[in-house]
Amino acid sequence: MQERTGNEKIKVNVPSYAIQLIPKFLENREKDIKEAEASLKRKDFETIERLGHSMKGTGSIYGFDGISELGKMIELSAKDKNPVEIKSSLEELKDYLNRIEIVNE
Numbered sequence: 001m002q003e004r005t006g007n008e009k010i011k012v013n014v015p016s017y018a019i020q021l022i023p024k025f026l027e028n029r030e031k032d033i034k035e036a037e038a039s040l041k042r043k044d045f046e047t048i049e050r051l052g053h054s055m056k057g058t059g060s061i062y063g064f065d066g067i068s069e070l071g072k073m074i075e076l077s078a079k080d081k082n083p084v085e086i087k088s089s090l091e092e093l094k095d096y097l098n099r100i101e102i103v104n105e
Contacts, residue, residue: 010101011101012064013063021062029093030097033097035047037090040087043081053071055093056068056069073089
C-alpha cells in the first residue's frame with residue numbers, strides 16, 4: 001500500500017466490472033467510519049471488530065488494498081479493545097478515502 005498519510009493522491013486502479021459500484025462502496029465506508037466512531041464512544045468493540053472485518057474482506061475485491069489493510073488493523077485493535085489504535089486507524093482511513101483517485105486502465 002502507498003503511504004497512508006500525506007497530501008499526494010492515491011491512485012486506485014478499479015476493475016472495469018466494479019467502476020459503477022465504487023461511489024456506493026466508498027459512501028458505505030464513510031458510514032462505517034461514523035458507525036465505528038459512535039461504537040467507540042459506547043465501547044462497543046464487537047461492532048467495531050465486525051466493521052473492520054468487513055472492510056478487510058471487501059476492500060481488495062474493488063481494488064482498495066488500503067481499505068483492506070486498515071480494516072484488518074481496526075479489527076485487530078477492536079479484538080484487543082485498544083481505543084487509541086482504533087481511533088488512529090479510523091483517522092488513517094478518513095485520510096486514505098479523501099486522497100483516492102480512481103483510475104481504470
